[in-house]
Amino acid sequence: DQQVKQNSPSLSVQEGRISILNCDYTNSMFDYFLWYKKYPAEGPTFLISISSIKDKNEDGRFTVFLNKSAKHLSLHIVPSQPGDSAVYFCAAYTGNQFYFGTGTSLTVIP
């Protein structure tokens, strides 16, 4: 059973606008959440993370929001750039293990 879900397989956004990628989870034991970015023919690369004791973390154009009561995680990219076009995976950690979502393919249109 998928414990981490990304319900939008794809998202298209105009360059300069905000991209919002969403992630839902079911396991309340998750204590750390991460976002990874993946280009074709490459391994995922770490983007940003957030501890379960926080509700927001920022790093440049990237902000992750965590709503524990709703078991919901989101990644905001502002402003979106064409180089952000990639597949984004959210992941959650508990008990020495990582659980990944199915990914959202983001296309930023110039």
Place this chain on the structure above:
Amino acid sequence: EAQVTQNPRYLITVTGKKLTVTCSQNMNHEYMSWYRQDPGLGLRQIYYSMNVEVTDKGDVPEGYKVSRKEKRNFPLILESPSPNQTSLYFCASSSQVWETQYFGPGTRLLVL
């Protein structure tokens, strides 16, 4: 250059023929892990290792074996591959389990 390497990058094999996918990292990382990526299922953790000689099952360990005899290497062994193990495999490492994971470039496996 800090990196995780995997070999081979592409592999076509037949059912039942034992194979090993190697993974090596040069960052002196404690934690190493194997994942498989399948359409509609995302990445799923197969096995992980907290340190040398310490390995444990992830979400989908059936049909796989691993070993961690040295800190830098974490090979994935398929003793008797089956078509349902056709997938894209990633090795990853991190200095500690809760730290950022660095992924290898992936190994695409086709089992006929």
